[in-house]
Amino acid sequence: xxxxxxxxxxxxxxxxxxxxxxxxxxxxxxxxxxxxxxxxxxxxxxxxxxxxxxxxxxxxxxxxxxxxxxxxxxxxxxxxxxxxxxxxxxxxxxxxxxxxxxxxxxxxxxxxxxxxxxxxxxxxxxxxxxxxxxxxxxxxxxxxxxxxxxxxxxxxxxxxxxxxxxxxxxxxxxxxxxxxxxxxxxxxxxxxxxxxxxxxxxxxxxxxxxxxxxxxxxxxxxxxxxxxxxxxxxxxxxxxxxxxxxxxxxxxxxxxxxxxxxxxxxxxxxxxxxxxxxxxxxxxxxxxxxxxxxxxxxxxxxxxxxxxxxxxxxxxxxxxxxxxxxxxxxxxxxxxxxxxxxxxxxxxxxxxxxxxxxxxxxxxxxxxxxxxxxxxxxxxxxxxxxx
Amino acid sequence: xxxxxxxxxxxxxxxxxxxxxxxxxxxxxxxxxxxxxxxxxxxxxxxxxxxxxxxxxxxxxxxxxxxxxxxxxxxxxxxxxxxxxxxxxxxxxxxxxxxxxxxxxxxxxxxxxxxxxxxxxxxxxxxxxxxxxxxxxxxxxxxxxxxxxxxxxxxxxxxxxxxxxxxxxxxxxxxxxxxxxxxxxxxxxxxxxxxxxxxxxxxxxxxxxxxxxxxxxxxxxxxxxxxxxxxxxxxxxxxxxxxxxxxxxxxxxxxxxxxxxxxxxxxxxxxxxxxxxxxxxxxxxxxxxxxxxxxxxxxxxxxxxxxxxxxxxxxxxxxxxxxxxxxxxxxxxxxxxxxxxxxxxxxxxxxxxxxxxxxxxxxxxxxxxxxxxxxxxxxxxxxxxxxxxxxxxxxxxxxxxxxxxxxxxxxxxxxxxxxxxxxxxxxxxxxxxxxxxxxxxxxxxxxxxxxxxxxxxxxxxxxxxxxxxxxxxxxxxxxxxxxxxxxxxxxxxxxxxxxxxxxxxxxxxxxxxxxxxxxxxxxxxxxxxxxxxxxxxxxxxxxxxxxxxxxxxxxxxxxxxxxxxxxxxxxxxxxxxxxxxxxxxxxxxxxxxxxxxxxx
Numbered sequence: 001x002x003x004x005x006x007x008x009x010x011x012x013x014x015x016x017x018x019x020x021x022x023x024x025x026x027x028x029x030x031x032x033x034x035x036x037x038x039x040x041x042x043x044x045x046x047x048x049x050x051x052x053x054x055x056x057x058x059x060x061x062x063x064x065x066x067x068x069x070x071x072x073x074x075x076x077x078x079x080x081x082x083x084x085x086x087x088x089x090x091x092x093x094x095x096x097x098x099x100x101x102x103x104x105x106x107x108x109x110x111x112x113x114x115x116x117x118x119x120x121x122x123x124x125x126x127x128x129x130x131x132x133x134x135x136x137x138x139x140x141x142x143x144x145x146x147x148x149x150x151x152x153x154x155x156x157x158x159x160x161x162x163x164x165x166x167x168x169x170x171x172x173x174x175x176x177x178x179x180x181x182x183x184x185x186x187x188x189x190x191x192x193x194x195x196x197x198x199x200x201x202x203x204x205x206x207x208x209x210x211x212x213x214x215x216x217x218x219x220x221x222x223x224x225x226x227x228x229x230x231x232x233x234x235x236x237x238x239x240x241x242x243x244x245x246x247x248x249x250x251x252x253x254x255x256x257x258x259x260x261x262x263x264x265x266x267x268x269x270x271x272x273x274x275x276x277x278x279x280x281x282x283x284x285x286x287x288x289x290x291x292x293x294x295x296x297x298x299x300x301x302x303x304x305x306x307x308x309x310x311x312x313x314x315x316x317x318x319x320x321x322x323x324x325x326x327x328x329x330x331x332x333x334x335x336x337x338x339x340x341x342x343x344x345x346x347x348x349x350x351x352x353x354x355x356x357x358x359x360x361x362x363x364x365x366x367x368x369x370x371x372x373x374x375x376x377x378x379x380x381x382x383x384x385x386x387x
Numbered sequence: 388x389x390x391x392x393x394x395x396x397x398x399x400x401x402x403x404x405x406x407x408x409x410x411x412x413x414x415x416x417x418x419x420x421x422x423x424x425x426x427x428x429x430x431x432x433x434x435x436x437x438x439x440x441x442x443x444x445x446x447x448x449x450x451x452x453x454x455x456x457x458x459x460x461x462x463x464x465x466x467x468x469x470x471x472x473x474x475x476x477x478x479x480x481x482x483x484x485x486x487x488x489x490x491x492x493x494x495x496x497x498x499x500x501x502x503x504x505x506x507x508x509x510x511x512x513x514x515x516x517x518x519x520x521x522x523x524x525x526x527x528x529x530x531x532x533x534x535x536x537x538x539x540x541x542x543x544x545x546x547x548x549x550x551x552x553x554x555x556x557x558x559x560x561x562x563x564x565x566x567x568x569x570x571x572x573x574x575x576x577x578x579x580x581x582x583x584x585x586x587x588x589x590x591x592x593x594x595x596x597x598x599x600x601x602x603x604x605x606x607x608x609x610x611x612x613x614x615x616x617x618x619x620x621x622x623x624x625x626x627x628x629x630x631x632x633x634x635x636x637x638x639x640x641x642x643x644x645x646x647x648x649x650x651x652x653x654x655x656x657x658x659x660x661x662x663x664x665x666x667x668x669x670x671x672x673x674x675x676x677x678x679x680x681x682x683x684x685x686x687x688x689x690x691x692x693x694x695x696x697x698x699x700x701x702x703x704x705x706x707x708x709x710x711x712x713x714x715x716x717x718x719x720x721x722x723x724x725x726x727x728x729x730x731x732x733x734x735x736x737x738x739x740x741x742x743x744x745x746x747x748x749x750x751x752x753x754x755x756x757x758x759x760x761x762x763x764x765x766x767x768x769x770x771x772x773x774x775x776x777x778x779x780x781x782x783x784x785x786x787x788x789x790x791x792x793x794x795x796x797x798x799x800x801x802x803x804x805x806x807x808x809x810x811x812x813x814x815x816x817x818x819x820x821x822x823x824x825x826x827x828x829x830x831x832x833x834x835x836x837x838x839x840x841x842x843x844x845x846x847x848x849x850x851x852x853x854x855x856x857x858x859x860x861x862x863x864x865x866x867x868x869x870x871x872x873x874x875x876x877x878x879x880x881x882x883x884x885x886x887x888x889x890x891x892x893x894x895x896x897x898x899x900x901x902x903x904x905x906x907x908x909x910x911x912x913x914x915x916x917x918x919x920x921x922x923x924x925x926x927x928x929x930x931x932x933x934x935x936x937x938x939x940x941x942x943x944x945x946x947x948x949x950x951x952x953x954x955x956x957x958x959x960x961x962x963x964x965x966x967x968x969x970x971x972x973x974x975x976x977x978x979x980x981x982x983x984x985x986x987x
Contacts, residue, residue, distance in 0.1 A: 197942040221938050245942060
């Protein structure tokens with residue numbers, strides 16, 4: 001017997017928590033996250049609801065990683081932001097060697113907020129720069145100016161040196177030159193990490209409707225392909241490892257919290273629209289801001305959807321999410337986590353896909369090749385079809 | 388109560404498709420009070436859903452009508468016939484239960500190919516023909532010209548031709564009178580040993596097998612012990628009755644009468660259409676002549692999209708077979724499609740109907756391969772091999788002679804289209820036989836053509852060349868030697884056996900090029916480049932390439948997205964439902980039919 005308390009494996013017991021902060025100054029046209037605009041008067045009510053949801057844990061649960069996403073967590077005024085930090089740290093105390101990451105919008109970030117975050121243990125900041133081209137920022141409906149990013153980095157760097165820059169490619173009208181320029185400007189700001197997102201047209205968003213009406217035209221597949229491979233080449237050449245389909249990091253600066261998702265490990269999720277995966281059950285909270293508050297006020301669960309996957313379905317899902325990582329799927333670890341031998345599920349398909357140079361297999365790990373990453377969705381669909 | 392034989396008239400209506408056969412039948416029922424206007428559904432005799440949807444009659448539906456003429460009550464049995472060329476054998480079956488027919492001709496369209504074919508059938512059966520022009524109420528008629536056509540083509544006396552309108556009811560009374568006066572009564576003796584012809588049957592979920600009979604001689608009664616002569620099986624009659632038009636029980640049916648028999652027969656497989664029913668205690672010496680089973684003309688592979696549904700498909704086909712003995716099925720195995728069935732059909736319409744019925748009634752998703760006719764190969768060792776599937780074609784070295792079915796096709800077309808039809812037939816490897824003028828403006832053109840060139844789209848081509856005025860009919864003559872080859876299709880270097888076709892060598896290159904081009908359009912891009920090739924033996928005659936997809940990746944993926952992604956993938960998988968993965972390529976259902984449209 002170990003002298004430690006027996007801890008259950010990370011795919012069953014969460015060691016990561018996500019907190020959703022929906023407030024934003026403005027709802028960008030491409031965004032389909034749960035966002036609350038013009039509801040600033042409800043911030044305290046929201047925190048009260050969040051508190052009730054956290055209290056349902058019963059006892060504080062120590063975690064290795066914490067992530068505040070949004071919305072715009074840093075949109076909260078100092079007082080409320082401090083209240084949130086206190087609340088979360090009480091119920092989700094951080095283990096030694098933790099990662100505590102917060103998403104931030106360059107438009108309204110100031111030194112005092114960054115200092116406050118750092119005082120509460122935040123040690124990673126994710127800056128939503130998206131682009132440095134004024135025209136593209138307008139299409140994306142971002143409310144910051146290109147210069148805001150450099151201005152913010154100046155005071156962030158001394159306080160929280162581990163910051164990531166988020167960029168979006170595939171924006172209507174965007175050219176390859178503009179994309180190279182975005183990356184050049186971002187690299188000059190010396191981040192430790194990049195998240196590069198291919199713009200997706202999510203159903204129901206304003207951008208989606210504009211495309212349906214023909215007001216904006218999506219870029220063609222060929223162009224998107226060049227943007228994506230340009231990101232791989234440029235960022236790799238500048239010392240960033242492509243460790244996940246849309247993430248690049250300097251050595252030692254991969255986002256540990258996001259790795260929880262890609263490992264298909266358990267995680268908590270709190271707040272409107274938040275997702276959690278605890279004890280093999282996937283749950284989503286309601287995306288309706290008012291319903292979220294009302295339900296918790298009434299002592300009800302904010303859960304909107306709950307699903308327990310069968311072991312085999314879970315094993316297939318694990319294949320798809322783990323393949324997003326550069327390390328891919330490690331056979332022994334996969335077997336321990338899912339109870340299935342990888343090859344018994346998809347051995348033949350892996351073999352076929354290796355034959356097309358879409359997957360690489362060294363006998364231990366199976367991972368996407370460069371061309372495999374470009375068509376990752378098709379690769380995953382093919383693997384899941386064996387289910 | 389049994390009707391005296393002299394007061395019975397059994398008749399069918401025969402006509403070219405769309406000449407108004409069902410509408411006329413409906414008028415007979417209405418005017419004799421067999422049905423009331425209130426329960427009148429349009430075209431009452433077409434009871435199958437599919438028939439109603441398509442406005443065509445496939446199965447035979449008998450109905451008994453009582454009609455008073457000069458103070459005497461007659462029993463008229465109307466035995467309906469199908470109108471489509473695919474089902475001409477069913478016409479034959481109906482005619483065997485009749486003594487006369489109404490030959491119905493559209494007063495504007497005139498004599499058409501099936502008018503002629505059906506009239507000849509009636510003559511072969513020695514039936515009295517009562518000719519009638521339908522739709523005489525229309526503004527646009529060509530009555531005099533058509534009477535001349537009928538006289539020229541069928542030797543019909545213009546004075547004998549009735550004028551009716553199924554739509555308005557004009558001439559219906561006269562038609563009923565003509566049936567009584569001109570059609571002879573049945574000849575059988577009511578006191579002879581029982582001989583009743585089984586001319587159809589159907590399965591009723593609640594009551595078991597319903598056998599349709601025409602009593603030729605003797606008399607069948609409730610409670611009687613009967614015997615099916617070819618099977619030798621014995622049954623007790625639980626119910627007999629007539630179709631009026633619903634099933635109405637009666638005490639007995641005697642010589643000349645038409646009706647149904649229920650005798651606790653469990654499965655349609657136990658009743659054989661064409662069999663003779665006799666009485667166990669007083670059997671007839673000899674069975675009636677019966678029918679020749681129709682031979683399938685067109686074959687296709689039917690495969691379940693999901694391999695594990697093979698047994699379900701077997702069950703579904705078995706059920707259909709019970710009600711449609713003209714269709715055949717045999718298990719077969721395709722390297723690409725897995726386990727399925729090679730099915731034989733009477734024609735393309737029949738094939739389409741069977742496919743739709745299987746899908747509708749069993750809910751199975753099917754892949755249907757391109758149709759082919761039956762070929763014959765005379766092998767070097769003198770053996771004759773029947774080829775109902777291109778995969779069965781032996782190596783070229785073993786073939787002494789490759790033979791294909793030939794038909795005699797008759798086209799009736801406006802004079803100005805004669806040239807077009809001759810050109811079309813020449814392109815289709817036809818051999819010209821003769822041209823006959825029906826009238827100064829219309830002619831019958833006769834060609835011998837390979838069935839394979841006729842069956843898929845010749846009818847559509849004829850219709851478009853003649854703006855709908857041309858009609859055709861054909862009879863199978865037999866097999867004839869031809870320079871045929873098997874054209875194979877390779878997708879991503881794998882031969883897809885279900886895409887192989889048999890073609891004439893002279894057309895193989897052209898056909899191959901069109902086919903691979905068509906396939907390129909049907910198969911989606913994949914993660915890798917796909918070559919589509921056409922080959923004869925090991926010789927590649929055409930190639931097209933489908934380039935690889937370049938980018939298909941959703942960049943972001945957070946916790947909340949995982950559930951969503953999984954749903955997206957299962958949706959994609961559902962979208963691939965009608966596809967079969969062959970080698971590593973998803974081939975959609977449409978691709979298997981590409982061969983049909985490769986001419987366009």
